[in-house]
Amino acid sequence: MSELQQSYRHLPKHFYSDVLPEPAIDSRLIDLNPDIIETLNLTWDEKTLHEMTAGKLTSKQPQPIAQKYTGHQFGYYNPDLGDGRGMLLGDIQTDTGRYDLHLKGAGQTPYSRRGDGRAVLRSSVREYLIGEALHYLDVPSSRCLSLCHSPEPVRRERFEDRATYIRVAKTHIRFGHFEWLAELGSRQDFYKLADFVIESVYPQLQSLPAGDKYVELLKTIVANTAKLIAKWQAVGFCHGVMNSDNMSVAGETFDFGPFAFLDDFQIHYICNHSDTEGRYAYSQQPNIGLWNCQVLAQAFLTIIDQKHIQPILDTYVTTYNQTYLNHMGAKFGLDQIQETQREFIGNSLILMDQSQIDFHQFFHKLSRLNPSNPESFYQFVGHSKAWRNWCAEYLEHAQENPHADSLKQSNLIRTQTAKFVLRNGILQRIIEQCEKGDYELLKQTREWLKTPFEPAGELVEHFPEFLQPPAGNEKAIALSCSS
Numbered sequence: 242m243s244e245l246q247q248s249y250r251h252l253p254k255h256f257y258s259d260v261l262p263e264p265a266i267d268s269r270l271i272d273l274n275p276d277i278i279e280t281l282n283l284t285w286d287e288k289t290l291h292e293m294t295a296g297k298l299t300s301k302q303p304q305p306i307a308q309k310y311t312g313h314q315f316g317y318y319n320p321d322l323g324d325g326r327g328m329l330l331g332d333i334q335t336d337t338g339r340y341d342l343h344l345k346g347a348g349q350t351p352y353s354r355r356g357d358g359r360a361v362l363r364s365s366v367r368e369y370l371i372g373e374a375l376h377y378l379d380v381p382s383s384r385c386l387s388l389c390h391s392p393e394p395v396r397r398e399r400f401e402d403r404a405t406y407i408r409v410a411k412t413h414i415r416f417g418h419f420e421w422l423a424e425l426g427s428r429q430d431f432y433k434l435a436d437f438v439i440e441s442v443y444p445q446l447q448s449l450p451a452g453d454k455y456v457e458l459l460k461t462i463v464a465n466t467a468k469l470i471a472k473w474q475a476v477g478f479c480h481g482v483m484n485s486d487n488m489s490v491a492g493e494t495f496d497f498g499p500f501a502f503l504d505d506f507q508i509h510y511i512c513n514h515s516d517t518e519g520r521y522a523y524s525q526q527p528n529i530g531l532w533n534c535q536v537l538a539q540a541f542l543t544i545i546d547q548k549h550i551q552p553i554l555d556t557y558v559t560t561y562n563q564t565y566l567n568h569m570g571a572k573f574g575l576d577q578i579q580e581t582q583r584e585f586i587g588n589s590l591i592l593m594d595q596s597q598i599d600f601h602q603f604f605h606k607l608s609r610l611n612p613s614n615p616e617s618f619y620q621f622v623g624h625s626k627a628w629r630n631w632c633a634e635y636l637e638h639a640q641e642n643p644h645a646d647s648l649k650q651s652n653l654i655r656t657q658t659a660k661f662v663l664r665n666g667i668l669q670r671i672i673e674q675c676e677k678g679d680y681e682l683l684k685q686t687r688e689w690l691k692t693p694f695e696p697a698g699e700l701v702e703h704f705p706e707f708l709q710p711p712a713g714n715e716k717a718i719a720l721s722c723s724s
């Protein structure tokens with residue numbers, strides 16, 4: 242049986258504060274995620290899991306803690322951050338590694354500043370489901386174990402119902418943890434945290450000599466971040482608030498806010514309507530990933546030599562490019578991408594942007610493109626000269642592909658292009674059901690997200706609209722940071 246430890250307590254006392262959750266009143270358990278129960282090998286009964294999720298301390302758990310960190314928010318350093326709306330319940334060692342359990346929306350901590358420490362149902366439902374969506378698209382992400390709903394009103398732009406949930410991630414250590422230690426200037430503390438990350442997330446680095454270990458740690462975090470963001474781009478995911486305190490050192494998608502999957506392809510799509518400058522627009526995510534890695538590298542100067550920094554940042558660029566081209570090439574049915582095709586992919590995206598074409602539908606239509614009769618493809622993209630030229634060029638690239646075979650190419654596109662995409666319009670429908678106390682659609686969706694490439698029969702039969710681009714009024718819903 243798995244046991245909940247509080248390993249973070251082995252670190253110095255000023256790294257965290259002891260906290261107690263503020264239990265949610267009259268809470269109802271919306272859902273337990275059977276996948277996570279299995280991964281963690283949990284044997285706690287439903288009552289215990291419900292109590293833990295609702296913020297009641299049970300006999301199964303150590304005292305929670307709130308972690309201190311800092312970070313760059315929208316480009317500016319904020320020294321005043323930490324777990325203000327969540328607390329670490331502890332960690333569990335499994336055969337596949339260590340996982341943190343973190344209770345979100347459990348009330349105020351010393352880092353809450355003026356916030357209430359609570360979470361609302363809307364954003365909690367979104368986080369609960371997006372972790373599943375990304376995981377089954379092969380995009381590393383934190384996920385959720387459980388979700389509760391309480392009728393307590395929480396004040397945001399309007400009053401909303403309160404929710405609490407347990408988030409599970411390889412670690413809750415963010416880039417911002419290291420930024421904070423760099424600010425303190427304590428090499429000793431920096432080493433302690435770096436060793437803790439190695440032990441809990443990257444144990445394969447443990448045996449390296451001290452002179453290499455921390456350089457390799459930074460390099461591994463940077464490479465994992467580059468891979469992650471390349472995958473976001475390929476699946477059309479926009480995070481929305483890529484502040485450095487929302488970047489996990491495990492390279493997992495983390496700390497969700499106003500995220501969105503693309504609908505109509507807009508290169509500069511901004512999913513967060515508080516992001517007036519478009520700092521975190523879809524097109525900016527790769528650059529911001531690098532920017533955040535630069536901030537992390539700067540912090541690592543506390544313990545490593547400057548000469549290592551540029552080669553590590555170069556790793557970001559090469560890893561990103563390679564991962565992105567592999568994924569995007571496959572999305573176009575081109576399995577061994579050539580240099581000339583790189584430019585072709587970029588130009589294709591510009592044309593899609595100009596034509597306001599649904600990002601996901603485009604690739605489905607492409608997988609059905611009949612080279613000798615492209616009419617139905619033109620019906621979708623438009624009969625313009627630009628698309629006719631595009632199509633001719635595409636077929637040339639497809640011919641050059643070492644495995645030129647239209648059936649294989651179609652299949653390759655299908656393995657990369659989900660039919661069921663958790664668009665914001667769908668989430669909105671689920672939230673409305675949950676707000677009425679009906680959790681069935683959420684549970685069904687959690688199951689359906691397991692097979693995004695081959696949607697379940699029930700989904701196809703009863704919710705065919707979930708497999709289609711959204712209607713006009715549901716398109717590209719932009720959300721605010723408030724959650």
Ligand code: AMP
Nearest residue numbers: 322323324325326353356357358359496
């Ligand atoms: P976020 O934008 O969610 O990444 O949060 C940025 C910082 O504000 C973190 O230190 C959070 O813990 C804190 N925070 C966000 N919302 C709240 C809230 N409702 N109550 C307390 N702290 C919050």
Ligand code: MG
Nearest residue numbers: 486487496497
């Ligand atoms: Mg955050």
